[in-house]
Amino acid sequence: MAHGTEHSRPRMLSPLREHLRDTFWFAPVAALVLVCVLWTAADALDTAIVSAAQDAGEYDAVSYYIGIAQDAQAVVTAISTAMMTFIGVVFSISLVAVQMASGQFSPRVVRIFVRSRITKATFAVFLSTFALSLLVLTAYEGETDPRLVESVPVVQAFLTVVMVALSLLLFIAYVNATLRLMRVSHVAERIAAEAFRLLARQPRQDEGSEELDLGQVRAYLTYEGHAGVLRDVNVARLVRVARRHGVALRLLPRIGDFVVPGTRVLAVHGEGRMPSRRLTRFAVSVGVERTFHQDLGLGLRQLADIGQRALSPAVNDPTTAVQCLDRIVQFLAATAHRRLGGVRHRDRRGAVRLVLDGPSWTDLVDLGLTEIRLCSVGNPQVTRRILAGVDDLLSLVPGDRREPLLRHRTLLVQAVERTVPEAAERAFALEADRQGIG
DSSP, X not given: OOOOOOOOOOOTTXXXXXXXXXXXXXXXXXXHHHHHHHHHHHHHHHHHHHHHHHHTTOHHHHHXXXXXXXXXXXXXXXXXXXXXXXXXXXXXXXXXXXXXXXXXXXXGGHHHHHHOHHHHHHHHHHHHHHHXXXXXXXXXXXXXXXXXXXXXXXHHHHHHHHHHHHHHXXXXXXHHHHHHHTSHHHHHHHHHHXXXXXXXXXXXXXXXXXXXXXXXXXXXXEOOSOOEEEEEEOHHXXXXXXXXXXXXXXXXXXXXXXXXXXXXXXXXXXXXXXXXXXXXXXXXXXXXXXXXXXXXXXXXXXXXHXXXXXXXXXXOOHHHHHHHHHHHHHHHHHXXXXXXXXXXXXXXXXXXXXXXXXXXXXXXXXHHHHHHHHHHTTOHHHHHHHHHHHHHHHTTSOGGGOHHHHHHHHHHHHHHHHHOOOHHHHHHHTSXXXXXXX
């Protein structure tokens, strides 16, 4: 069993929140519902204002409201006509830009666009503005007599103008965010930022943590859903079920593994009651791609993909690979002194109820360096950056973590010596440089 560490109690709805962030429909639907509620309140307020003025005999004020509403009707009509066309044109162009970015960097960068808060907020506000303008138009009456009119959509028209102003501000921010998405430095920064947010939620190193013996395996719970990538597990639910049944659970596959129906997912330890086999349906989440929720290696996976593609003959962009290596070295340096591997989750009494396996230090180093190293031969800019990064990490890590770094350094040197015939070129390619060539 790998070393484990402890951390704060996870929340029951944390997986649901992360799954909703990976969807693009929730924010627009929630915004449409909210704008309908807002329009209902504005319509009631307009009715109350007109009714109060009529009861007070202030028909001149009602006539003034009618004039304002009629002047605003042309603006609301123009908004309802143009907004849907505007939405279609803007997001069609944006999808083309995202497609170009995914082709140049990696298909995995599309999830950055999907998870972007500014993208979802812009799309939600655009649709809400269009829906609100249609609702406001339905509130206009043919009656213009201030004594007979029941509602004048003054507040509703003002609210529509406010939504248009908000749409314009969000559009500026959205264009800026989309343009940043097409620049590899910002893409690498976003990936690294998500990886570091996950790392911050991981337990800190605990030098007093000993090997954990859960005892003999009593039984296995198999997965019964559709095949796919293990995205995450509901830690709070699993800990609660294990506590109630007096057992301990151990997740067998690693987050990010591909599982099929019948795969052993949970090992049950202890002498308590057996949990229901339906537990995996509600506590284990499987999807079509990995997520950052509990997957510590996903950031390195994406950075390695971008760097490897940049070194392909079709792209031939070693500078992009160097920028990815900058973030890979940064992430590995942040984990240099962290205890990695299994993570223990305890109940309120301190008893270990769930153990999740995770990547070791060697796993992370291999994930970050292997593929780029194999593609770097013939690109001295990249080999020099790899050597500089490995040397920096060797100066940071404890002695028991030097082996995988030395192995990658040796393999890189051997590959350059085999493929570069000129001694001067070999010496240049094997000189450590944090900028590659500069």
